[in-house]
Amino acid sequence: MAKKSQKKIEKPLPKPEAEKIHPVKSSREGISSKTKLFNGVKKTRIRVIGIGGGAGNIVSEIASKIKKASFVVANTDIKALKTTSRKAIHFQFGQNLTHGLGTGMDPELGEMAAQDEKEKIKKILENQNLLILVACLGGGTASGATPIFAKISRKLGNLTLGIFTLPFKFEGEKKMGIALSALEKLRPRVNAFLVIPNERIFQIIDKKTPLKVALSAINKMLSESLEGLIEMIYTPGLINIDFADLKTILEGQGKLSYLNTVKVQKKEGAAQEAVEKVLNNPLYPYSIRGSKGILLNIAGERDLELSQVSQISKTISELANSEAKIIFGISQNKKYSDIIQTTLLATGCQIKILPKKLKKRNFKKAPLVEKKPKIVKKVKKSKKIKIEVPKEAKEDEVKPVAAETEKIRKNALQIRKETQAAEQELLEKEKIWETPAFLRKRLIKDQ
Structure with a gap:
């Protein structure tokens, strides 16, 4: 009987422990609840991964400013990896295909390099709650490999946010085309994504600003925004926001x-x-x-x-x-x-999704073609205006034309008379030749 009573006493014990572990959203319930909330939310794992050379530079710069997240720099180019921050994990992939070099703006090679290292990529992405993929689209590594990273992350059940930049206009249409194609592949593979065209940097800096300083300005704004987001999740507040709230907002796919x-x-x-x-x-x-x-x-x-x-x-x-x-x-x-x-x-x-907007921008050349006929029309009008002369001048111009037509008519009458005279002459000659020879000689002498 004693054993049975001991069993009955042991059963209710776990209940109060479960209640203590339960996080409380509001800090109004006391200091102890704040501490428990902080300890619970701190377990949320956030990883920021920069894929390719450009994204590697962005992640290197923001890694020193944000403390509550882990950072990874991924690239096929081993030299580019050596220049990035030591505060980020360095991940080189595609060695068998690129032999430690870049992909030479070939997205297919970038994709193959990532496909070849799927298991290694999986290890980097697993056990994360929020994965933030950063990529400067347009290059071979970023454009080809990032969709593979995103696909693996989605299969692992990670909440995935993409931060993607688009190339400058001066980098050419081919690079922009590669970037837009990659963006279309990425949309269904991420929960949400931000798009920042590099061209927009001219909105906040002077065009004479050195390129490195200009790109650093983008990095600074991204760093501040990410820091604010991570702080929001980790730090308890009067009205608190935690990872569950972030998940509610980000759930779905391809949200701009x-x-x-x-x-x-x-x-x-x-x-x-x-x-x-x-x-x-x-x-x-x-x-x-x-x-x-x-x-x-x-x-x-x-x-x-x-x-x-x-x-x-x-x-x-x-x-x-x-x-x-x-x-x-x-x-x-x-x-x-x-x-x-x-x-x-x-x-x-x-x-309207960004690629469509950018495609429309490419058609800005069309108005230039349309302006050409307009210019021609204006020139024609100006010629007409120049041609317009006073009435006196018009009369002078008309008179010689009329005179010429009269001359043409007189010449025609004269030619007709001359032809009639010639015909008459021939008839007379024919009459002469029709007469006998002895009489014809007399007629010729008489003439």
């Missing part, structure tokens, strides 16, 4: 997305400034209008005003689709001294 983090000084009109800046990132060729998912976090000091929070959140939610999922969070921390930080992730942006 918008990510931006801005900081503004706390002053009069700060809320309006924050709204304008977070909604108008010059690097994106599209907006959040009509988006179907919004993840918004506003961070500030403990004295963050409700009116400021209301103004920012209301303006952003009004731009989204009427049936959009909107998740809102507030973080308060001493590190946001005199600053309001706003992080916005919008998914399912309702805009």
Whole structure:
């Protein structure tokens, strides 16, 4: 009987333990719940992978600024890997095909190199909750290998976000074509993706700026946006946002997305400034209008005003689709001294997909062809204007023409008379030749 009673006492013990482990979203329930939440969310694994030379440079620069994520730089070019940050894991693939060199802007070779190393890629991507793929499309490695990385990640069940850049116009149509083709392959293989055309850099810097400095400006904005997103997931807040919320917004496939983090000084009109800046990132060729998912976090000091929070959140939610999922969070921390930080992730942006827009841009040559006939028409009109002369001049021009026609008519009458005379002459001669020879001699003498 004693044994049975011991069994009954042991059964209820696990219940309170399960309740203690359960994370609590709101920090209002006490300091202990905050600690448990932080410890629970900290287990979320985020990995940022840069594929190809350009993306390797981006990841190298942002790896030193973001602490709560792991970084990988993947490339076929061993020399390019050596120049990247030591804070990122270096992954060389495709050795049997490229022999440690790049792919020479050949996406097929890049794809084959990734296919050849599927098992190694799988090991790098597994056991991750959020995978962020960064690729500068247009090159052979990035354009060919990134779709393979994305496909493996999706099969592993990772939440996958893509950050893709498109080449400058001066890099040529062929490179742009490779980039757009890769983007079409990537869309169904990622949950969401951001698109940043390199050409948009001229919106924030002067055209005389050195190329390295210009590209670094893009990297800085990406770094700030990613840092804001990761902070949002990891750091507990007054109204908390965790990985489950991020998953709700990103779930699906091929969602065109918008990510931006801005900081503004706390002053009069700060809320309006924050709204304008977070909604108008010059690097994106599209907006959040009509988006179907919004993840918004506003961070500030403990004295963050409700009116400021209301103004920012209301303006952003009004731009989204009427049936959009909107998740809102507030973080308060001493590190946001005199600053309001706003992080916005919008998914399912309702805009014509970027490749179609870019294809239309290629047809800008058409208006130039159309202008040519217009110019010819104008020239013709100007000639007509020049031809127009006073009435006196016209009369002078008409008179010689009339005279010429009269001369032509007189000559025709004369020719007719001459032909008639010639015919008469021939008839007379024929009469002479018809007479006998002895009489003909007399007629000739008489004439």
